[in-house]
Amino acid sequence: MPADLAVIGLGPFGLPLAQAAVAAGIPTVGYRTGPEAGSLSAADLRRMLSGGFRHATSPTELGRVRTAVICAPTPRGPDGALDLTQVEAAARTLAAQLRPHTTVVLESAVPPGTTEDLLRPLLEGGSRLRAGRDFHLAYSPSRVDPGNRDFTPANTPKVIGGLTPACTESAAAFYSRLTDKVVRARGPREAEAVQLLETNFRHVNIALVNEMAVLCHDLGVDLWDVIRCAETKPFGFQAFRPGPGVGGHTVPQDLTAPAGRTLRMVELAQQVNSQMPRYVVQRAAALLNEHGKSARGARVLLLGVTYKPDLADQQGTPAREIAVRLMELGASVSYHDPHVPSWNVLDRPVPRADSLYEAAADADLTILLQQHRTYDLQGLSVKAQLLLDTRGATPTGAAHRL
Numbered sequence: 155m156p157a158d159l160a161v162i163g164l165g166p167f168g169l170p171l172a173q174a175a176v177a178a179g180i181p182t183v184g185y186r187t188g189p190e191a192g193s194l195s196a197a198d199l200r201r202m203l204s205g206g207f208r209h210a211t212s213p214t215e216l217g218r219v220r221t222a223v224i225c226a227p228t229p230r231g232p233d234g235a236l237d238l239t240q241v242e243a244a245a246r247t248l249a250a251q252l253r254p255h256t257t258v259v260l261e262s263a264v265p266p267g268t269t270e271d272l273l274r275p276l277l278e279g280g281s282r283l284r285a286g287r288d289f290h291l292a293y294s295p296s297r298v299d300p301g302n303r304d305f306t307p308a309n310t311p312k313v314i315g316g317l318t319p320a321c322t323e324s325a326a327a328f329y330s331r332l333t334d335k336v337v338r339a340r341g342p343r344e345a346e347a348v349q350l351l352e353t354n355f356r357h358v359n360i361a362l363v364n365e366m367a368v369l370c371h372d373l374g375v376d377l378w379d380v381i382r383c384a385e386t387k388p389f390g391f392q393a394f395r396p397g398p399g400v401g402g403h404t405v406p407q408d409l410t411a412p413a414g415r416t417l418r419m420v421e422l423a424q425q426v427n428s429q430m431p432r433y434v435v436q437r438a439a440a441l442l443n444e445h446g447k448s449a450r451g452a453r454v455l456l457l458g459v460t461y462k463p464d465l466a467d468q469q470g471t472p473a474r475e476i477a478v479r480l481m482e483l484g485a486s487v488s489y490h491d492p493h494v495p496s497w498n499v500l501d502r503p504v505p506r507a508d509s510l511y512e513a514a515a516d517a518d519l520t521i522l523l524q525q526h527r528t529y530d531l532q533g534l535s536v537k538a539q540l541l542l543d544t545r546g547a548t549p550t551g552a553a554h555r556l
Contacts, residue, residue: 157208158180158181159221160210160215160222160248162187162222162225163227166300166403166467166469168225168261170298171296176205178332182207183209183216184209187227187247220256220328221256222256224261228264238262240262242276245273245276245277246276254288257321257328258290258292259294264346290324290325292314292324292325293315294314294329296349297352307332312336313337313345315338354419357424358419359394360394361426364397366380378546378550381395397430397472399428399471400430401461401462402461406420432479438480438519441519450484451484451486452518453486453488453517453518454520457489457491457522459471459473459477459489460524464493464527466494478500487504488505488507488513489506491524494506514534520541522543522545522547524545543555544556
C-alpha cells in the first residue's frame with residue numbers, strides 16, 4: 155500500500171511522530187538517516203508494525219508520499235553549534251525523489267533561518283522544483299516529551315510556519331489529522347524561534363533552580379520546601395526542580411551559527427547545568443568524609459542512569475560523568491537501573507546490582523540519580539547506609555537531598 159507519510163529520521167523525534175501517525179490510521183513509511191535510537195519500547199514498535207508502519211527499503215519510496223517530515227537529529231558539534239549534517243543528507247535524499255504537490259516539513263531542532271536558507275536551496279536544487287509554487291515547505295517544532303502520559307501528540311498543540319500561506323495550510327491539514335489544535339506561526343523563522351524559545355526556557359529555568367540548590371545547601375535552607383511553597387503562587391511562577399545535570403535530545407541553542415551572536419543567559423545556563431555532575435560528586439565525597447570514609451575505595455551505588463524516569467534512553471545522562479568522576483577519585487562504582495541491563499563507562503562495564511536492597515545495604519553511599527517508578531524510596535531510605543537524593547524524591551528527612 156502506498157504511504158501517505160514519510161518520516162525521515164527515526165530517532166527521538168521521528169519515531170514518536172510515526173507512532174502517532176500510525177495510531178491515527180495514516181499509512182506511514184520510515185527512512186533512517188543514521189544509527190538513530192528512539193525511546194519507544196519493543197512493544198510499541200511491534201504495535202506500529204502491526205498497524206502498517208514500514209521501513210523504507212529504498213529512497214524511491216520517499217517520492218510516493220503526500221507528506222514528508224524530516225526529523226533528522228542535530229547533535230552539538232565540536233564547536234558547540236548544532237550539527238546539521240544529517241538534515242542536509244536527508245534533504246538531498248528527499249530532493250532526488252521529490253514530486254510536485256508534496257508537503258515537506260522540517261521538525262528537527264535547528265537555528266532560525268534553516269528552513270529557508272539551508273533546506274529550501276537543497277530541495278529546489280535537487281528536484282528542479284520551486285518551494286511555495288511546486289511543493290509546500292514548512293517548519294514545525296517537535297514537542298515530544300517521552301514518557302509523558304498526560305500530554306501526547308493528540309492533545310499537544312502543533313505550531314506550523316509555512317513558506318507561504320498555502321504552505322502553512324497544507325501542513326496544517328496534515329497535522330490536523332494527528333492533533334486537536336494547530337497553531338499557525340507567521341512563517342518558518344517564527345516557528346523555528348518557537349523551538350529555540352521553548353528549549354532555552356527549560357534550560358535557563360533548570361539552571362536557576364540548580365543554582366538555588368547550591369545556595370540553599372550552603373545556607374542550610376530546605377530548597378524542596380521552598381519550591382513546595384513557591385508553587386502555590388497561582389501566577390508568575392512555574393516550578394522547576396534541580397537535579398544532577400540536564401540530559402535529553404534537545405540541547406540549548408545560543409544562535410551562534412545563524413546570527414553571529416549569542417544569548418548570554420543561555421550561555422550562563424549551560425555553564426551552570428554542566429557543573430552539576432561535578433557538584434554531585436563533591437557532595438558525595440563530603441558526605442563520605444562526614445561519616446569517616448574516604449571516596450577512595452568507597453563502594454558507591456548509582457540508582458537510575460537514564461536521562462529521564464521510566465525510560466531506557468541514556469542520551470546526555472549526567473550519570474556517566476558522575477560515574478567517571480567518582481572513579482577518578484578511586485571509588486568502586488556499581489549501578490542499578492531496571493531499564494538498563496548493561497552499562498559501560500570509559501569503555502569498561504560497570505557492575506550491575508541484581509538486588510537493589512542488598513546493594514544499597516552493602517554500599518558506603520547510594521546516590522539516587524533518577525526516580526524510576528519501580529523504586530520503593532521509603533524502603534530504600536531504610537536499607538541504605540548513606541543516601542544522597544539528587545531528585546528530592548525521598549520522604550523528608552529520609553535522605554540527604556541535593
